[in-house]
Amino acid sequence: MTELLIGIFNGLSIGSVLLLSALGLAIAFGLMGVINLAHGELMMLGAYTTFVVQNVFRSFGEPWFNLYILFALPIAFLVTAAVGFGLERGVIRYLYGRPLETLLATWGVSLILQQFVRSVNWAIAAGLTAFLLKDVIRWLVLKVLSWKSFDHEKIRHGFQQWAIPAGLFLGFGVLFGINQTANTTLTRPWFSARNVDVTAPKWLQGGISFGTAQLPYSRIFIIVLTLICLAGMYWFLNKSNWGLRIRAVTQNRQMSACLGIPTAKVDALTFALGSGLAGIAGVAIALLGSVGPNTGQNYIVDAFMVVVVGGVGNLLGTILAAMGLGIINYLIGSGTFVTLFTKMQAPDFFTEIASFFATTSMAKVMAFALIITFLQFRPAGLFPPKGRTAEL
C-alpha cells in the first residue's frame, strides 16, 4: 500500500508540473482558440532565467543564495510574460480566426527561441535591442504627436510600412558590426548548446522520510507552488475586474466587444499571463532536472493532452486532467502495477501487460490509448461547454 501512496504522491508532483504548464495554455486556448506551440519554449526560457538568477545570487554569497528561488519566480514570470506579450502583439493577433495557421506560426517561434538560447551572445542581444528600439521610437513619436493633437495618419502609416524593414536593417547592422570586431567576450554564446544545471537551495534538498521511501522537498515545493498559482488564478479570474473581462470574452467575444470590453487588450493581457505561468512552470522544471534548449519539447504534448482531456478553458477540468494524467503516467511508467500485481498474485497475463508498459515511454503509449478511449465517450473533454456556445 505504501508503494501505491508513494506512487500517487510522485504522480501528483508530476501532475503539478503538467498543471502549471497546461494552465497558461488552457486559458489562452479557451479565450482565443489559439494553441501556442511555443509554450514549451516559454517554459524553457523560464528555466534559463532561473539559471541566470541563480548565478547572480551565487556571486552575492551564502545567505542570499538560499533565497534565489524566491526571486527567480517573479523574474521568470515577468520575463516570459514580456516575451508572450511580444509574441501576441507581433504575431498572433494577425492570425485570429485561423487557429491552424497560428499553430504553425508559433512552431516557427519555438524553433527561433530554441536556436536563440543556443547561440545568444552579446552581439545578438545588442542586435535584438536595436530591432526592438524601433517600437520604442514609434511609441514615443506617436505619443508626442497625439499630444500635439494634429492629424498624424500619414506618419502612422509610414511607420507601419517602414518600421519592420528599418528595425531589421538596424538590428542586423549592429549584429554584423559587432561580429566584425571579433571580440570574443561579445561573440561567445552565453549558454551554448549544452544543458545547464540549477542547484536547489539547501532548504529544498533532502526530503521527508516516509516508510522506505522519501518525499523530496523540491517536489513538495512544486506542489505548494502549483496550489498558490491555482489560488492566484482562481482569485484573478473570479474576483478581479480583468478576470471578469477575460471570462466575458471567453464566453462571447462579440457581445463583450459590443459592451465596450477592449477585447484586443484582454487578449494581449491573457496571453502574457499564460506565458508568465509558463515561466513559473519553467522554474519548477529547473528544480527537477537539467535544462537544455529542447527542454520545452518534453512537456508540451502532455500539456496539450491535459487541455484536450480537460475541456476548453475550464479550470477544474484542467486540474483533474493534469492530476489524472500525471498519476496514470507515473503509476504505469514506474512499474508500480507490476509490484502490486505480483503481490496480489494476479494472473500472469495482467502482470505481463503491466511490465510491458512499465517504462516512461511505454506509459505514454498506454496513456494515449486511454485518452483516445476517453474521447470516444466525452469528445469535448471532461467539462464541455454547454448551451448555445457549444459547437454542433
Next chain:
Amino acid sequence: MMNVGLSPRDKKQQAKTRFFIEGGIILALLILSMLVLPLAIPAFRLKLVGRFLAMAIVALGIDLIWGYTGLLSLGHGIFFALGGYAFAMHLSLQLPNNAIPDFFMLYGVNDLPLFWQPFYSLPFTLMAMVLIPGAVAAILGYLVFRNRIKGVYFSIITQAALLVFFNFFNGQQKLINGTNGLKTDTALFFGQRVGDTPMQIAFYEITIVALLLVYLLCRWLTSGRFGRLLIAIRDDETRVRFTGYDPTWFKVVVFAISGAIAGVSGALYTVQTGIITPNFMDVGFSIEMVIAVAVGGRATLSGAILGTILVNFARIYLSENYEETWLFFQGALFLLVVTVLPDGIIGWGRDVLWFQVRKWLGMDSTITYPAIADADDPDLNKIQDQLVTKE
C-alpha cells in the same frame, strides 16, 4: 472569371487546351528529371534530389488532407515511417540461409518475431507499404472523426499519436532495433547492394514514376465530385452534414489515402537515405512537411511539390554553409508563410503576379470585387475607387 460568357463548346475547347498544356509541362519535366538530370549531376547529388522528390510525394498526401479537406495533420511522420519500416524490414531479411538480422543477437532473440515473417515476400512488403499506413490512418481517423473532433484538437491528437509511435519504436529494442533503426544501404535487393550507384539511380527513377502516379491520383481525386466534397467539408462541414452527406466517412477515406501516400513516400525516402530510425517520427520533421506545402501553396498540387523541393534545397544550402542560421531561417519561414504569404508561392503567382503581368501586357483585367475589404489598405481602396468610376 475567365469563363464568364463562354458557350459550353468554348469551355470544352478551353479545358482541352489546358489539358494539353498541363500534359506538355508534365512530359517536359519528366524527360528533364528522368533522362537529363541523371547525366548532368553527380550521383550523390542525384540521391539528394531523389530524396526531395520522395518528400514531395508525402507533401501531395498532406495537401490532400490539409489543403483540400482543411484538417491539419501533424502526425504524417507515423505513416511515412511505417512505410519506411515495412520496406526496410524486407531489405534486412535479404540474408543468406535464412539468417536473421544481426541486431537480434544483441538482445538475445533467436527466432524471428512473428510479425517479421511475412516481410520475406516482396509482394506482401509492397502491399504493406501502402496498406499498413493506410489502415493505421483509417483507424486513428475513424476514432477521431467519429466524435467530430476537428480543428486544433485534431492537430494536437495527431501530434500526440506521433509522439506515441516514436516512443514505441524507440523503446522496442528487441523487436525493431529501437533507437538504432534499420540500415538499408548495405542490404541486398535483387542481388545488388542498395547503396550502390546503379541501384540508387533505379530508385531515383522509381521515385519519379511514383510521384507522377500519386500526382495523377490526387489530380483525379480532387478534380471530380469527391474533390468538391472535400473542399465543401473544409469550408463548412456543418452545412455538408445538413445537406445529407456524412463527412466522417469522407474524412476517414481521405485521411487513409493520405496515409497510404505517405507510406510510399517513406519507403522511397528510406532506401535513398540508407537508414530508417524512429527519428523519422520526430515532431519537427512532420511539421516541416506541412510547412513545405504551405510554402508552395495549399490546395494546389503543383504547389505541394514545388514547396517541398524549394524548402529542402534551402535547407541543404543553408545548413551546409551556415549551420546555425538554418533554424532561425526555418522559424522565420514559418512566420512569413502564414502571415504574409498565406496562399503560398503558387497562390501568390496566381493572384498577384499573374494579375500584374496581365496589366503590364495591357491585357484586359477583370477586377473582381474584393470580398473582404480592409478599410485601412490603400491598395484595396484604389481598386474599389476604380470599380466605382467604371460603374
